[in-house]
Amino acid sequence: MDSTRNDLHSILPFFPLILRSSAVLWLPAAEEALMLLSKGSIHSNINSGKLFAIAIADLRNSLEFPSLHPSTSLGFASFFDHLMSKDEAGKWFGEIVPRLADLLLRLPALLETHYQNAGIFNGMETGLKLLESQQSGIVFLSQELIAALLVCAFFCLFPTINRGAKHLPRINFDNLFMYLHERYSVNQEHKIKCIIHYFERICSDMPMGNVSFERKVLPLENNTSNIVYPETHFWSKSPVSLCHLEAHTSGLIEDHSTEALEVDFANKNIGGGALKKGCVQEEIRFMINPELIVSSVFLPTMADNEAIEIVVTERYSNYTGYASSFRFSGDNVDKKSIDEMGRRRTRKIAMDALSRIGKKQYKLEYLLRETNKAFCGFIDQTKAQQYQTLFEENNISSKEYSDSDGEIGVVTGNWGCGSFGGDPEVKTIIQWLAASQALRPFVIYYTFNLEGLQKLERVVQWILSRNWTVGELWNILVDYSTKRLKGETKLGLFNWLIPSLHNDNNPITLDMPCAT
Ligand SMILES: *[C@@H]1O[C@H](CO)[C@@H](O)[C@H](O)[C@H]1NC(C)=O
Ligand SMILES: *[C@@H]1O[C@H](CO)[C@@H](O)[C@H](O)[C@H]1NC(C)=O
Ligand SMILES: *[C@@H]1O[C@H](CO)[C@@H](O)[C@H](O)[C@H]1NC(C)=O
Ligand SMILES: *[C@@H]1O[C@H](CO)[C@@H](O)[C@H](O)[C@H]1NC(C)=O
Ligand SMILES: *[C@@H]1O[C@H](CO)[C@@H](O)[C@H](O)[C@H]1NC(C)=O
Numbered sequence: 222m223d224s225t226r227n228d229l230h231s232i233l234p235f236f237p238l239i240l241r242s243s244a245v246l247w248l249p250a251a252e253e254a255l256m257l258l259s260k261g262s263i264h265s266n267i268n269s270g271k272l273f274a275i276a277i278a279d280l281r282n283s284l285e286f287p288s289l290h291p292s293t294s295l296g297f298a299s300f301f302d303h304l305m306s307k308d309e310a311g312k313w314f315g316e317i318v319p320r321l322a323d324l325l326l327r328l329p330a331l332l333e334t335h336y337q338n339a340g341i342f343n344g345m346e347t348g349l350k351l352l353e354s355q356q357s358g359i360v361f362l363s364q365e366l367i368a369a370l371l372v373c374a375f376f377c378l379f380p381t382i383n384r385g386a387k388h389l390p391r392i393n394f395d396n397l398f399m400y401l402h403e404r405y406s407v408n409q410e411h412k413i414k415c416i417i418h419y420f421e422r423i424c425s426d427m428p429m430g431n432v433s434f435e436r437k438v439l440p441l442e443n444n445t446s447n448i449v450y451p452e453t454h455f456w457s458k459s460p461v462s463l464c465h466l467e468a469h470t471s472g473l474i475e476d477h478s479t480e481a482l483e484v485d486f487a488n489k490n491i492g493g494g495a496l497k498k499g500c501v502q503e504e505i506r507f508m509i510n511p512e513l514i515v516s517s518v519f520l521p522t523m524a525d526n527e528a529i530e531i532v533v534t535e536r537y538s539n540y541t542g543y544a545s546s547f548r549f550s551g552d553n554v555d556k557k558s559i560d561e562m563g564r565r566r567t568r569k570i571a572m573d574a575l576s577r578i579g580k581k582q583y584k585l586e587y588l589l590r591e592t593n594k595a596f597c598g599f600i601d602q603t604k605a606q607q608y609q610t611l612f613e614e615n616n617i618s619s620k621e622y623s624d625s626d627g628e629i630g631v632v633t634g635n636w637g638c639g640s641f642g643g644d645p646e647v648k649t650i651i652q653w654l655a656a657s658q659a660l661r662p663f664v665i666y667y668t669f670n671l672e673g674l675q676k677l678e679r680v681v682q683w684i685l686s687r688n689w690t691v692g693e694l695w696n697i698l699v700d701y702s703t704k705r706l707k708g709e710t711k712l713g714l715f716n717w718l719i720p721s722l723h724n725d726n727n728p729i730t731l732d733m734p735c736a737t
């Protein structure tokens with residue numbers, strides 16, 4: 222098909238491959254070097270981290286790429302020669318590296334097969350291409366092709382020269398190792414352990430499923446076939462009823478077992494600091510589900526009206542801790558079931574909250590931005606027609622909205638509330654409004670035991686007992702935020718809303734006048 226040929230042409234400048242008489246190929250010098258690596262350490266002599274770094278430098282040289290930072294080579298040496306046990310390193314260089322090189326040699330063939338199989342899904346072509354800003358689109362990749370692309374990144378073989386102009390995030394793994402050397406930390410070592418574990422797993426048993434990556438857009442202009450980026454009056458007049466919200470003080474989003482939209486507290490550049498030294502929610506996800514990393518190959522920075530949906534990558538590693546206490550804790554076998562497209566039945570929604578805007582988060586324009594961002598993540602644009610019809614009838618309740626997707630709720634937590642500095646009480650309400658408006662049947666909210674959210678369950682019951690619509694709750698949120706911004710209240714949203722919450726022992730009286 223011509224269109225898939227176009228997709229291939231558009232993506233090639235970001236790949237270390239060339240096109241000769243319509244065949245995708247490695248440059249001969251690179252192919253030769255990879256062939257030697259694939260024959261094993263007896264032939265290649267590559268049996269240590271130090272020599273591996275030299276092999277990578279040679280490969281990059283054969284592609285005429287600039288040298289890597291010297292600390293990167295030292296990082297490879299320190300990981301494989303000092304941090305890894307001798308036995309493990311023996312297996313790594315004797316068995317794993319040759320297989321990875323072999324997989325990389327097959328990258329051109331895997332790409333050809335990929336474009337031959339590419340089809341149409343929900344009216345969108347599924348071939349690999351840049352999913353550029355303001356264009357909704359989807360890419361379906363086999364787990365085997367993803368594995369080959371990740372080996373390419375691990376060997377630092379993606380050209381970086383064209384990426385900046387397209388706002389593409391970092392993809393090569395060189396900085397992971399550079400930081401390991403320059404600012405050694407145990408959690409950085411354990412991030413790399415997760416990646417190494419992934420490569421060991423795919424070498425012993427290549428997964429054969431598929432993963433889709435979708436750029437979701439709420440168009441800014443009038444658009445008849447899609448739901449557009451809402452204005453404030455859309456929210457303030459919304460007649461939609463609030464969905465069910467269940468608060469959990471313990472538990473983790475990624476351990477949730479039924480099909481749901483799991484929120485990735487993303488950076489606007491997907492993956493955030495995963496390939497540098499970051500180690501919070503999004504970055505941990507990227508380490509335990511390394512297939513997520515491949516999104517950096519073709520997904521440029523997200524704009525305010527965009528989110529990314531990934532259905533879904535496999536989880537390979539278990540872990541404990543968070544940030545500096547993060548540790549790889551062994552294998553994880555993903556038991557999530559597979560859909561008819563070969564994708565695991567969990568969806569990850571990457572949506573970036575506003576970062577470090579302080580008190581400005583209470584301004585109307587930023588409340589709108591955050592609510593719309595979450596709405597973009599939670600809405601299903603393929604149901605736009607159905608959705609708009611419901612709206613015209615002005616008669617909507619998520620409880621009554623039932624179809625095949627009706628069971629898929631949202632699983633989330635303190636989105637944008639860590640280093641991004643968001644107000645967790647406000648962010649909870651924002652996500653609840655967005656999920657309700659997107660007609661999701663429920664939100665499961667993990668509070669991570671955050672103090673401000675201790676009363677969340679009671680607050681939710683209180684709000685639900687008032688039968689407020691999305692519009693009414695939005696107006697109350699705006700009212701509070703305005704007062705907070707002007708310094709007319711210093712209370713948190715929940716205490717402002719329900720004064721009796723102040724005194725923990727008081728049962729909430731359901732007939733309290735509301736605080737507006
Ligand atoms: C969008 O549509 C409305 C009503 O159809 C119209 O009044 C408005 O001018 C349009 N806006 C743009 C930017 O086209
Ligand atoms: C509506 O928006 C979608 C997604 O951005 C775009 O693909 C489509 O061409 C737009 N349609 C119209 C009529 O503007
Ligand atoms: C990994 O963690 C999951 C979920 O916590 C657990 O069920 C599983 O047993 C762990 N896997 C191993 C191999 O310990
Ligand atoms: C993955 O998608 C391809 C088409 O792109 C299809 O042929 C294959 O059956 C799918 N794999 C699974 C496990 O469903
Ligand atoms: C509104 O919803 C109710 C309950 O689902 C239904 O009985 C009624 O016919 C609907 N009204 C309109 C105008 O669609």
Ligand SMILES: *[C@@H]1O[C@H](CO)[C@@H](O)[C@H](O)[C@H]1NC(C)=O
Pocket residue numbers: 686687688
């Ligand atoms: C909320 O709705 C329920 C069921 O429709 C009703 O029984 C209850 O009285 C309503 N509560 C308020 C405060 O309006």
